[in-house]
Amino acid sequence: MTRASTSFRGILSIVGDIVEVDASIARRLGIVPRNQELAMVEQDGRPFSLAQVARIDRERVSLKVFTGTQGLSNRAQVRFLGEMMQAIYSTNIFGRVFNGSGQAMDFGPALEEDPRVEISGPTVNPMARILASRMIRTDIPMIDVFNCLVESQKIPIFSVAGEPHNALLSRIAVQADADVVVFGGIGLIYDDFHTFRKAFEDAGILSRSVMFANLASDPVVERTMIPDLALAVAERLAVEEGKRVLVLLSDMTAFADALKELGIAMEHIPSNRGYMGDLYSQLARRYEKACDFKGAGSVTILAVTTMPGGDVTHPVPDNTGYITEGQFYLHDGVLDPFGSLSRLKQHVIGKQTREDHGQIMNTMIRYYAEGIEAEQKQAMAFELSPFDHKLLRFARRFRERFMDLNVRMPLEAALDACWALLAECFSRDEIVIKQSMKETYWPDHVDTNADAEQELAKPS
The missing domain is CATH 2.40.30.20 (Elongation Factor Tu (Ef-tu); domain 3)
Incomplete structure (x- = not known):
């Protein structure tokens, strides 16, 4: 036998x-x-x-x-x-949905005869990696302008329950200029899974996407397999097909909770807040699959990490922060420009993007920070200077034109919109930026003084 x-x-x-x-x-x-x-x-x-x-x-x-x-x-x-454990890997997987056991769950044709690839393999030899140097455009200004997503980057979206993190993730999936999108849903309610599926269908990207889904009603054990299945397929697509693969995972806190539940059942000694002592290793083993392969494609990982109670010191986001290369911080329905950070953006800003990108990014954030201070002065009934009023106007329009998650603009259009907003709110001499940049990109057609004076004339 x-x-x-x-x-x-x-x-x-x-x-x-x-x-x-x-x-x-x-x-x-x-x-x-x-x-x-x-x-x-x-x-x-x-x-x-x-x-x-x-x-x-x-x-x-x-x-x-x-x-x-x-x-x-x-x-x-x-x-x-x-x-x-193996994942199905062939050209037939595009547009299909698989469960945490690696089996098709979309009532499509059977794939039993298709080749498979083992999951949970080792991370890539550092000698086979190359330095991240290519930008993934998303047409979301708060990402493309202020915190660029870079190929081979591993970065979480820190969020809390009730925030539109899944809506943001589906927008990135649809708008990102990746060759293939591999989605892994971990403990999703059915409505969220349906939203992702419908967004992919409506945008016409199903033909270049693969979905792995574990619903909230599905077994907990399968929940722990979703990242490995998604990353095994992504790695094979990058290495063998030379594809630029974007892996989207939601939610890694549900993944960690599933590990905790299984660890307790096996009588493992818990560590911080009931999570097992190997939580860091478990997360790192998945995130380190992000790689730009020498002579091949790349794997980029963007993963939602919810923070229970909004606590950034919770073990899951806390350990994640030591592994990943920055974070997108989502709260109050917007990407916070102060809490968000892409540590790899310097590899592409001004190199793959327009020469004014770095300077306009820093200038916009500086004036928005000063605008927040002016709003606090106004709330406390302090006397405001004429320049404070300009900052108030700038901060309000910055939120409307750039921070709204429904805004969609290509990078170059977003940079031009930044110059236009500066010109609407301030005079050219008030902007602290290289003179050569202002001579090249300042929009001369904007009547800065008349617009600003009308705003100042409004009663507070």
Whole structure:
């Protein structure tokens, strides 16, 4: 009998979605389980659920049961399959939706004969990486102008419940100039999953996208597999097909919560706030898949990370911040220009973008910060100077024209809009920026003084 056809009884305990089996029985049958190996749990002679080896402790092997253990008996049998978890990989996967077991869930044609790729492989050798140097345009001004998304970057969207992070993520998926979009939904409610699916369909990008989805009603074990499935496919597309792949994940806090739940079931000793001590390693193992491959394509990772209670010191966002290269900070329905940061933007600003990009970016943020200070002075009934009134006007229009998440502008148009707003609110001499830049890009057709005086004449 082959390894994959040999089944045995030996279940010692069932806790949550974890089944513990007696490995000594397997060894007597000539079977030595391996870490992360797949197994089939059978009951009454029929397959019950796929499972995966989660821990090997001498004569005890813990299995993560994909569909959960409800209805499972201690008299069930286990059959080790001798293979690791795999994702379907072929040209037939585009436009398809897969679940956390890697199986198609969209009622499309069966893909059982298509080739597969193992997931959870090692991260890329640093010698095979090249320095990030290419921008991914999203047509979202608060990203393209102020915090560029760079190929091979790994960056989270820090958010809280109720914020439109999934709407923002779907907009990036539709508007980003990537070759392929790989989406991984982790613990999504059905409405959010449907929103993503419909956005992809309406924008016509299904033919260059792949979706992996675990819904809130789906098994917790499958929730932990979504990032690995998405990243395995993305890596293969980048290496073998030379594609520029954008991986979108939502939500990594749900992924970490699933790891915590399984860790508690296996009686692991919890660390900070109940999360396991290997949380950093678990997150880093996924994020470090982001890479610009030498002589091939790239994998860029953008992942929603919700902060319970808006607490940035929560273990998930806290550990994430040590791994990733900045963050997009979403609160009050906008991307905060002060809390957001792209540490790789200096690799593309002024190199792949227009010469005025760096200076206009810094100038806009500086005047917006001063505008916030002017708003605080106004709220406290301090006397405002004429220049304060100009700053108030600038701050209000900055929020309307750039911070609104519904605004869509190509980078060059957004840079021109920045110059136009400066010219509307200030005179040329009031703007602290290189004279050569002002001579080249200042919009002479804007009547700065008349517009500003009308604004100042309005009663406060």
